Amino acid sequence: MMEQYLSIKGANPDCLLFYRMGDFYELFFDDAVQAAAALDITLTKRGHHDGQDIPMCGVPVHAAETYLSRLIRKGFRVAVCEQTEDPAEAKKRGGKSVVARDVVRVVTPGTLTEDTLLDARSNNYLAALAMAGRGMALAWLDVSTGDFRVQSVEEGSVAAVLSRVHPGELLVPKRLTDRPDLYDLFADWRDELAVQSDSLFDSVNAEKRLKEQYGVAALDAFGDYERAELSAAGALLDYVRLTQVGKVPRLSPPRKLSAGAIMEIDQATRRNLELTRTLSGDRAGSLLETIDRTVTGGGARLLANRLSAPLTDRQQIDARYDAVGFFLEQAGARDDLRQVLRGAPDLERALSRITVDRGGPRDLAAIRDGLGLTAGIKNLLQKAGSLPALLTEAHKDLGVHDVLVDRLSRALADDPPLITRDGGFIRAGYAPHLDEVRNLRDHSRKLIAGLEGRYRQETGIEALKIKHNNVLGYFIEISARHASRMGDAFIHRQTMSNAMRYSSPELGDLARSISEAGDKALALEQELFEDLIGEVTARVTEIALAAAALAGLDWASALADLAEERRYARPKVTDDLSFRITGGRHPVVEAALNRDGEQPFVANDCDLSRDRNLWLLTGPNMAGKSTFLRQNALIAVLAQSGSFVPAEQAEIGIVDRLFSRVGASDDLARGRSTFMVEMVETATILNQATERSLVILDEIGRGTATFDGLSIAWACVEHLHDTAKSRALFATHYHELTALAERLPALAPHCMRVKEWQGEVVFLHEVAAGAADRSYGIHVARLAGLPAAVVARAEEVLQTLERGEQSGAVTRLIDDLPLFQAAAQPKPAVTGDGSAAPPPNPALEVLEGLDPDEMTPREALDALYRLSRMIKGAD
Numbered sequence: 001m002m003e004q005y006l007s008i009k010g011a012n013p014d015c016l017l018f019y020r021m022g023d024f025y026e027l028f029f030d031d032a033v034q035a036a037a038a039l040d041i042t043l044t045k046r047g048h049h050d051g052q053d054i055p056m057c058g059v060p061v062h063a064a065e066t067y068l069s070r071l072i073r074k075g076f077r078v079a080v081c082e083q084t085e086d087p088a089e090a091k092k093r094g095g096k097s098v099v100a101r102d103v104v105r106v107v108t109p110g111t112l113t114e115d116t117l118l119d120a121r122s123n124n125y126l127a128a129l130a131m132a133g134r135g136m137a138l139a140w141l142d143v144s145t146g147d148f149r150v151q152s153v154e155e156g157s158v159a160a161v162l163s164r165v166h167p168g169e170l171l172v173p174k175r176l177t178d179r180p181d182l183y184d185l186f187a188d189w190r191d192e193l194a195v196q197s198d199s200l201f202d203s204v205n206a207e208k209r210l211k212e213q214y215g216v217a218a219l220d221a222f223g224d225y226e227r228a229e230l231s232a233a234g235a236l237l238d239y240v241r242l243t244q245v246g247k248v249p250r251l252s253p254p255r256k257l258s259a260g261a262i263m264e265i266d267q268a269t270r271r272n273l274e275l276t277r278t279l280s281g282d283r284a285g286s287l288l289e290t291i292d293r294t295v296t297g298g299g300a301r302l303l304a305n306r307l308s309a310p311l312t313d314r315q316q317i318d319a320r321y322d323a324v325g326f327f328l329e330q331a332g333a334r335d336d337l338r339q340v341l342r343g344a345p346d347l348e349r350a351l352s353r354i355t356v357d358r359g360g361p362r363d364l365a366a367i368r369d370g371l372g373l374t375a376g377i378k379n380l381l382q383k384a385g386s387l388p389a390l391l392t393e394a395h396k397d398l399g400v401h402d403v404l405v406d407r408l409s410r411a412l413a414d415d416p417p418l419i420t421r422d423g424g425f426i427r428a429g430y431a432p433h434l435d436e437v438r439n440l441r442d443h444s445r446k447l448i449a450g451l452e453g454r455y456r457q458e459t460g461i462e463a464l465k466i467k468h469n470n471v472l473g474y475f476i477e478i479s480a481r482h483a484s485r486m487g488d489a490f491i492h493r494q495t496m497s498n499a500m501r502y503s504s505p506e507l508g509d510l511a512r513s514i515s516e517a518g519d520k521a522l523a524l525e526q527e528l529f530e531d532l533i534g535e536v537t538a539r540v541t542e543i544a545l546a547a548a549a550l551a552g553l554d555w556a557s558a559l560a561d562l563a564e565e566r567r568y569a570r571p572k573v574t575d576d577l578s579f580r581i582t583g584g585r586h587p588v589v590e591a592a593l594n595r596d597g598e599q600p601f602v603a604n605d606c607d608l609s610r611d612r613n614l615w616l617l618t619g620p621n622m623a624g625k626s627t628f629l630r631q632n633a634l635i636a637v638l639a640q641s642g643s644f645v646p647a648e649q650a651e652i653g654i655v656d657r658l659f660s661r662v663g664a665s666d667d668l669a670r671g672r673s674t675f676m677v678e679m680v681e682t683a684t685i686l687n688q689a690t691e692r693s694l695v696i697l698d699e700i701g702r703g704t705a706t707f708d709g710l711s712i713a714w715a716c717v718e719h720l721h722d723t724a725k726s727r728a729l730f731a732t733h734y735h736e737l738t739a740l741a742e743r744l745p746a747l748a749p750h751c752m753r754v755k756e757w758q759g760e761v762v763f764l765h766e767v768a769a770g771a772a773d774r775s776y777g778i779h780v781a782r783l784a785g786l787p788a789a790v791v792a793r794a795e796e797v798l799q800t801l802e803r804g805e806q807s808g809a810v811t812r813l814i815d816d817l818p819l820f821q822a823a824a825q826p827k828p829a830v831t832g833d834g835s836a837a838p839p840p841n842p843a844l845e846v847l848e849g850l851d852p853d854e855m856t857p858r859e860a861l862d863a864l865y866r867l868s869r870m871i872k873g874a875d
């Protein structure tokens with residue numbers, strides 16, 4: 001056995017090997033040590049190898065999924081090795097023969113199909129990055145749904161595309177990981193990276209594989225693939241074939257995303273705007289979570305995909321609006337549809353498990369129930385009125401499945417078990433032969449009950465019972481004190497502490513017929529199950545289309561529901577460079593304010609159309625600058641993903657790339673300080689933004705010294721205005737920048753309005769034309785609870801700074817040390833005009849009157865003595 005184990009392990013060196021022995025998967029050697037630690041299970045020993053104990057641990061087969069999921073989450077790959085023959089067969093070859101075993105599947109993070117291992121509401125992609133010649137490409141597929149895509153990428157965009165796809169496992173050829181310039185890129189995906197041999201990416205082999213998979217002589221029908229695209233797609237297919245050990249799941253032909261088809265959003269922007277998850281990695285609090293009203297797994301995945309990949313084609317976007325708009329108008333049909341969809345199972349995932357031979361009775365039931373809804377939904381759509389294009393298509397794709405649904409309904413029990421092992425999933429009345437065998441089995445069970453009564457009478461033991469367990473099968477049990485009453489017809493089997501167990505020839509016969517009938521029934525059920533699986537796999541394309549149509553309907557009706565309740569409007573997308581939002585709101589902040597029942601969100605307009613395409617936004621802290629910036633970016637993303645938007649009106653000229661520089665955090669893992677991260681992100685924007693881009697920049701330069709920061713911000717504004725010419729929003733605390741408006745015609749200064757009332761500052765959250773005059777930072781500091789002494793001292797410092805020329809003022813402040821004085825002394829009374837008047841110091845006036853450049857050393861020394869006396873009070 002060890003020989004067999006070692007040879008199988010040798011063929012799967014980078015996986016933990018789950019080696020099937022009876023009801024357990026056993027792990028040996030180093031695998032056992034690693035798994036025992038990762039799963040917190042007992043590590044034992046079994047036998048010897050090369051004179052050493054063999055470490056071993058095991059997990060029960062019936063609970064394997066839970067253990068698998070924990071191992072996968074911790075980054076392991078697991079090869080599942082099953083017995084591939086009946087132990088009886090092995091015995092025939094001789095007493096010591098080992099049962100044949102083989103790996104039936106390699107479980108990796110990107111190739112999961114089990115519901116328990118997957119999040120129902122997001123896709124789990126397996127991706128491959130390939131390079132051929134100078135071109136690069138990324139291909140990605142979801143084994144559990146069959147979704148398969150490929151896209152050429154420029155080297156500079158790989159990070160952005162990866163962050164959009166967000167793969168659960170990323171295959172890359174060895175030679176790419178050797179390139180130092182890609183080190184940073186792969187560092188971001190370290191946990192997902194699975195480095196493969198270069199040969200897996202061979203593009204000639206890839207083309208062959210793809211043709212085989214789809215049974216075509218040429219791939220032209222699916223698109224015009226570049227070599228790198230073929231290489232990436234082929235590597236994925238090969239990898240799936242390897243890990244699924246020959247069983248390739250249903251995969252749609254790889255859909256090619258052409259360059260520019262999608263609004264490109266780089267990694268930092270995606271993260272900072274919290275599109276699908278927040279900065280801390282949660283779904284809750286993200287834009288996706290805020291707008292997600294879908295009621296099926298398929299719908300939720302579609303929404304996440306569409307939000308991650310906003311389109312750039314006006315017609316396609318309009319078609320999506322038409323679908324959402326239809327359900328907005330047809331509220332009755334929408335509610336009915338959503339009610340029906342709420343009960344829909346996850347057709348896509350059930351179908352995929354079936355195609356890789358991992359389907360169970362419950363997956364068939366999911367197909368039955370899912371397809372069973374299609375007829376009603378078609379009816380509902382038809383009655384709702386004339387359908388827009390996308391919904392007409394969905395109506396068609398829902399298809400006709402009466403025959404299959406009927407067959408599955410007749411064949412399957414209402415609520416079948418997850419696995420076939422114990423039978424009981426075929427409905428009575430479906431197969432006469434099965435019914436017969438089951439009757440026989442049940443009849444024998446009744447006979448056993450009768451036998452029990454008869455034995456009680458014959459022996460006079462009232463407490464005599466016929467029981468069953470896995471070791472003895474059926475047996476007769478009496479208490480030990482009645483043993484003398486059992487006649488010769490009973491065969492003694494077991495003595496317990498206070499009970500005796502027997503069998504009898506009659507009981508033996510009945511038990512045998514029950515067991516035989518049971519085995520037969522199970523075999524028959526298994527056969528019928530395979531038939532049904534065959535029926536489903538024969539119609540895999542139609543079922544997949546129906547599943548996609550259901551997801552699409554869920555997506556559109558969910559967005560309509562959202563639009564109605566939150567008053568979202570249908571945007572107008574255009575091919576020009578307009579960007580006019582009237583009454584725009586931040587979807588996430590608005591939802592949070594609604595939830596907390598605080599004051600309502602204040603809507604704001606934004607117009608970045610030509611000649612005023614660069615807004616310079618000033619205003620106090622906490623006034624809502626960041627919120628305003630982000631809301632406009634989010635509105636663009638929502639609009640191009642096909643959703644209605646939180647605004648009264650929105651007109652948006654298609655945005656090709658979205659850039660943002662908002663928020664700041666260290667990237668210490670990569671050795672970058674906050675300011676460095678800020679500058680790297682700003683550099684990306686200034687180098688890549690074009691007229692078609694939308695750029696939001698929040699407080700550029702604040703991470704460094706004031707003059708450095710101001711100068712950098714100044715130069716960035718000029719560059720955006722003169723060179724990039726993007727539609728841009730620029731929020732800053734450097735009020736000095738508003739002076740640029742005189743020179744830069746497309747620069748439009750705006751500010752957040754505040755009201756001063758009884759010494760308090762009230763944030764109105766309104767955007768108005770013009771520049772802000774103050775920052776009110778100290779006011780916010782007080783609100784935040786900074787100690788009163790610190791606030792008082794800060795006000796003093798501010799006034800000194802504001803009064804004089806800056807560097808001179810700083811010198812004065814330093815002279816004014818110790819700063820701690822402020823902590824000890826109460827704040828001086830504030831005068832009527834709001835300024836605290838420090839007592840004038842005569843020594844300072846003398847000092848200010850001196851001109852060191854004009855003094856001889858002697859005069860300087862004299863002056864110093866004089867000043868010293870003044871301060872000591874002698875003068």
Ligand SMILES: Nc1ncnc2c1ncn2[C@@H]1O[C@H](COP(=O)(O)OP(=O)(O)OP(=O)(O)O)[C@@H](O)[C@H]1O
Pocket residue numbers: 589600601602603604619620621622623624625626627628765766
């Ligand atoms: N339009 C609005 N309507 C209602 N509340 C708003 C609005 N905009 C912002 N707020 C509230 O004000 C808070 C502060 O907003 P935000 O962070 O955008 O301010 P800011 O001007 O960027 O501040 P800072 O300069 O300190 O970063 C938000 O958390 C939100 O609760």
